[in-house]
Amino acid sequence: MTINPQLQGRSYPAGDVYSVGRESIREFARAVKAVHPAHFDVAAARELGHADLVAPPTYAIIVAQRADAQLINDPESGIDFSRVVHAEQKFTHHRPITAGDELVAELHVDTVRAMGGGAMITTRAEISTVTGDAVATTVSAILVRGEGQ
Numbered sequence: 001m002t003i004n005p006q007l008q009g010r011s012y013p014a015g016d017v018y019s020v021g022r023e024s025i026r027e028f029a030r031a032v033k034a035v036h037p038a039h040f041d042v043a044a045a046r047e048l049g050h051a052d053l054v055a056p057p058t059y060a061i062i063v064a065q066r067a068d069a070q071l072i073n074d075p076e077s078g079i080d081f082s083r084v085v086h087a088e089q090k091f092t093h094h095r096p097i098t099a100g101d102e103l104v105a106e107l108h109v110d111t112v113r114a115m116g117g118g119a120m121i122t123t124r125a126e127i128s129t130v131t132g133d134a135v136a137t138t139v140s141a142i143l144v145r146g147e148g149q
Helices: 024-032 042-047 058-071
Strands: 084-093 103-113 118-129 134-144
Touching: 024 058, 058 084, 058 103, 058 118, 058 134, 103 134
Parallel strands: none
Antiparallel strands: 084 134, 103 118, 118 134
8 A cells, every 4th residue: 555645734633631740751761861850850840940840852752652643543544654764853842841741742744755665754743731732843754665665
């Protein structure tokens, strides 16, 4: 199956709520070798003016990839995940992610470009709180390799 070029311009609504927990932030910070005390110690985060632990900037990928899964799992997309190569990721933060946040992400397919037998797909996830406050925008590019690539 080939990639559906009509994916461009498609949006996927916000899915399940992602609850940001303290232990999740701590585990992610350890995994990415982020050492700032505000990722581990509530008092250190509060000294900086935050309500709770602050997630490392790349933590937004957790919520963004949950949104990307809607596209990957869409039978109309034509995407075979075993052929996907992650090509690029960008983050724009509107405010820090902190423990206690309840986040959702709406996914937009910005571009679909044929490349040989495959395609490059660029998506944008708009991450916000359940009350509608903008938190982060992530832009991701994936290369879906064609047969024989």
